Amino acid sequence: PDVVAVLDTGFDHVDLQVNPLYLRGRYRKLSRGVPQTRWPCRRCRGKGCARCGGTGKMYPTSVEEVIAAEVMRESGGTGHALHGMGREDVDARMLGRGRPFIVEIKEPRKRRIDLNAAVRRMNTSGIVEVDQLTPATGADVVALKEDRAAKTYRVLLRTVPPVDEAKLKGTLPVLVGEPIAQRTPGRVVHRRADTIRARRLLSAEVVGVEGDRAELRVTAEAGTYIKEWVHGDGGRTRPSLAERLGAACEVLELDVLDVHDGG
Numbered sequence: 001p002d003v004v005a006v007l008d009t010g011f012d013h014v015d016l017q018v019n020p021l022y023l024r025g026r027y028r029k030l031s032r033g034v035p036q037t038r039w040p041c042r043r044c045r046g047k048g049c050a051r052c053g054g055t056g057k058m059y060p061t062s063v064e065e066v067i068a069a070e071v072m073r074e075s076g077g078t079g080h081a082l083h084g085m086g087r088e089d090v091d092a093r094m095l096g097r098g099r100p101f102i103v104e105i106k107e108p109r110k111r112r113i114d115l116n117a118a119v120r121r122m123n124t125s126g127i128v129e130v131d132q133l134t135p136a137t138g139a140d141v142v143a144l145k146e147d148r149a150a151k152t153y154r155v156l157l158r159t160v161p162p163v164d165e166a167k168l169k170g171t172l173p174v175l176v177g178e179p180i181a182q183r184t185p186g187r188v189v190h191r192r193a194d195t196i197r198a199r200r201l202l203s204a205e206v207v208g209v210e211g212d213r214a215e216l217r218v219t220a221e222a223g224t225y226i227k228e229w230v231h232g233d234g235g236r237t238r239p240s241l242a243e244r245l246g247a248a249c250e251v252l253e254l255d256v257l258d259v260h261d262g263g
């Protein structure tokens, strides 16, 4: 049910529980520098300060805010959340077919809304594109979060000293399928437990090499830290591409090209 009336006969009143509105789709994120979900300012925790220019946020907008704003324009509501099948880094684009998500609107005033109109407006943002919105449930959120979909990435990297194409092409196949031990990256260990996870690459190929730049296409198991696999994270990820090449590797650009969900 959308709304549940709870009668408390002892106190002579009725509480209305308005269930959230859930809508699912796939999003593409066309800009770098946009987080998936609203990111409160680290210093003021949302109240507004000099660091965040009074916005209370680390970034002006997010995938969540673009999507939720257009749904709530139709549905009303008191709050929102975005549940993604994993998340890309703030500076990574999400391309290809997009990433499955479910947007949750709390206490909507209206449920029968013009979904196509909402999608059309999202897609004029220049930041986020959504394929379509269809009704979902709270149970769908659980299934979405449990999906262990492999991801395919485009990686643009710089090698120091420059590594030639032949060496890259000889090294990548050796790394595919080899167990990777990834200690929680230095960049996230302040907010996550410091553990070691085992992951694997499913495929890796060289797209092109120009001077000290190389472009790769890499498919990895869910939860693989790709940047760390490239540069090694000071030895926290082993083996890494940098370690095997004997060269420092810097990730210049990272894009998610596909999320292989549903199988």
Ligand SMILES: [Zn+2]
Pocket: 041, 042, 043, 044, 045, 046, 047, 048, 049, 050, 051, 052, 053, 054, 056, 057
């Ligand atoms: Zn602030």
